[in-house]
Amino acid sequence: MNSGIDLQASFIESLNQLGIPSGAAKALWIPFPSFLMIIGATVGVLVVVWLERKISAAAQQRIGPEYAGPLGVLQPVADGIKLVFKEDVIPAKADPWLFTLGPVLVVLPVFVSYLIVPFGQNLVITDLNVGIFFWIALSSIAPIGLLMAGYASNNKYSLLGGLRAAAQSISYEIPLALSVLAIVMMSNSLSTIDIVEQQSGYGILGWNIWRQPVGFFIFWIAALAECERLPFDLPEAEEEIVAGYQTEYAGMKFALFYLGSYVNLVLSALVFAILYLGGWEFPVPLDKLAEWLGVSEDSSWLQVITASLGITMTVLKAYFLVFIAVLMRWTVPRVRIDQLLDLGWKFLLPVSLVNLLLTAALKLAFPVAFGG
């Protein structure tokens, strides 16, 4: 594999050429990835909010947002600005500290998880050895934020909603982790880069989706439940329990919950693309193609093309999954809380356990195909 583009080195080098000493250049680099992460995640959310309106409008045979910008692309921005300027109400008997901290605790881990999402060989903020484990660990903080929000609202519905949300999030974490573990076992690494590289080489034929047909269903169901997307949006089911733990929230604090769930959806879609759909890989193996055409791997224009193709492929795959999630929202009815817990504990958990054991057995039996 070619090394591709190294953002950090080229950034520091270009600052060096401008006459800035390398220490200062490194210090300037430190906040850069976090800004990149926040901007990337926020733009992703704006696109998803717009897409959700457009797709749902198409599903219901209406037009959707039209007036804010061409085809209503500025509609999510307008929503965001509206939420920023709304009055930030804290109920009189609520606990002001926990009430403020709750949404922060829900949003922050999701944003931090973007650290491990690779868009190319070197287009990743940190290549952690424990990348995918880091994502699972961070996503387990969210229930605390939900409980905190539910408790601090000083409202029985909110407390119940928070407990429901936390219970849902906990019960779907185990099948999620087990299905990810099967992938990790096949690729012999927890690093997201290694997981994608293990799938490369044969183009679309090498993607994990063919080797983990059960695992990817479990992963997608569990990821939807973690994001509180529609078949599983019980915590905020707007008809029955009136928004659950979000009941008392208004303005920017509500916007944080809203943002958090959408950022989580995009993140889950990205992680799904990395785990099962070959990440940044093109359906045709590009390096083989370059070899056949006689192009050197080190030529800079090829690297630029592969890097931009990598970003495009990752985003395309992720948004394909987001499209499926949005379409599901308008086609699938909501489950009840007992059905939700039954599905999680009685069906997904045993199936994912069997899937894990089967993967281990297949890995021992066919080490060639299952990453020996």
Added chain:
Amino acid sequence: MNLAEGVQVISFAILAALVIIAALGVVLLENIVYSAFLLGGVFISISGIYVLLNADFVAAAQVLIYVGAVNVLILFAIMLVNKKQDYSNLPGRWIKRGATALVCGGLFALLATMVLITPWSLESNAPGLIENTVVEIGKHFFSDFLLPFELASVLLLMAMVGAIVLARRDFIPDTLPTEDGIVTSLQLPERLSELESRELSASKSSEV
């Protein structure tokens, strides 16, 4: 001191202060829910210290197990148990307090001597930074820590299978079925379907 070392020292100071303040808050605050939330803060700060020590896997495991599982369990327990107990002044209360203080002081002294007498300085030829901590942990698990690892994994597998069994178990009534049959569920009075109501009226008319 270069940039990396400076960042490390400052992060260590912040994390240590966070651990101490949050831990004091856990013990001293009156509201038990605050204590539970602050416990999560302690665990997260400790995982930050693990990150500073280059133990990335342990840090992630700390967050997953202590914050995601233990602390959420504690919170659930606190929020679901609604027990109001009147405060009563026990006569020999100072004995309890004294005993607690003695035990805590003894533990503190023990740990302090352990910290002081342990030679913390690393050897000069210490192996450099471990590139892949997961591989190293795996090697240790399957060589010198094999027994605890196997015991823990069997225990966890038992817990998981037990959870599935508990969830799949159908409801077994405590009382034995009486002679006049088992009442399975409450049946709501429903409007009869068209066919049934016609049959009913037909039978009634034949009786008349």
